[in-house]
Amino acid sequence: MKERKIKNIFLQGAIDPGFIAGSIAKHSTKTDIGGHSIFLGQVRADVIEDKQVSAIEYTAHEEMALARMAEIREDIFAKYPLTCMHVYHSLGSVNAGEICLFVFTSSAHRKAAIDSCEETVERIKAELPVWGKEIFSDNSYQWKENR
Amino acid sequence: MKERKIKNIFLQGAIDPGFIAGSIAKHSTKTDIGGHSIFLGQVRADVIEDKQVSAIEYTAHEEMALARMAEIREDIFAKYPLTCMHVYHSLGSVNAGEICLFVFTSSAHRKAAIDSCEETVERIKAELPVWGKEIFSDNSYQWKENR
């Protein structure tokens, strides 16, 4: 197995819009970038059998998730001419309306940024050992299923 | 010709990351949203025959651009199940490393948000009467060409 640099992607609780702004602002010194693509996952207040989701509680097999994310990052950088990629995923409780996933890719031209962002989001959803528990307003819950 | 609501998309100068954060934060009350897709155009410090781009000065036929943007918005909303769409484009001078275009789409599910954002960006680049003048550090310039 190759040695990969393992970066933490997990943040406790919701991802603040101010954090996203800070991440964008840091790229102003990288003047070879022409386009950024950002995906944000937001917790929906789905109604399931008359009960409304008020939050999702995320847990992960962190060690496996970070190792797999390092592989995904390596694959994406091999496939697209990216300047950089940043990924953050919430752990713990995230309320409906709050941000739980932040994927951010940058490239000289828009196509690579846009395509790599979408592919990274799909792979994160399919491949990272992360689980969401949908908490209803009456404190009952069900386990989230990705489609 | 149908009556369309004309929204202004033009901002004077660069688009501040704090403005983007504010726009994201406003969506926390829309709890039917599950995914946001954002594209940001950033001014590249391209080097052309030994001269480096230090800024782009944008001008537009504003009335025509806003009317066309209203058509694009209508088409995109007809094609994708979107919760909302926001578009901002700079006018005047934007320095290398600063943001000149901000396209932001939101939907219950990620696919519609991602696809509509990309399509909107492509249409903005192809269809809006906007022009960029690349200013070099020695104050000479050339007119930008989209590819």
Next chain:
Amino acid sequence: MDGLTIQVFGQLTDIVGAASCAVERVDDTESLKTLLFAKYPLLKQKKFMVAVNNRIVKENTPIGEVANIALLPPFSGG
């Protein structure tokens, strides 16, 4: 009779030397082009579209009494 004021954009402003130019009134967009090419020969080498009353016209189009006219070179926004 008033003349026409033509708005110009992008690199066409370098040829015209301003963001607009005044020409004598003509009946249609083909006559306008002939007039402009005579006045600004460099325009002939440039790609541009003509907008009459904020609509891009590809065929020869009459220019009415209160027409506003714009010359639009290839777009380069974003």
Next chain:
Amino acid sequence: MDGLTIQVFGQLTDIVGAASCAVERVDDTESLKTLLFAKYPLLKQKKFMVAVNNRIVKENTPIGEVANIALLPPFSGG
């Protein structure tokens, strides 16, 4: 001989009643599954993958001396 500690995730925690469970040591993942199904019959109805030392294994796989084992139901992150 020490037993094995099995980490469980997602909806499997509802069946096991905790984020991990302890079982006696077994030689391979098939024996482990047999043991777990006997102890937690509801597990049989659930889809999950087994990870040995942080690698998902699809075939029957030996469980070594210092193995860490995890049961992973379908992912639902993002």
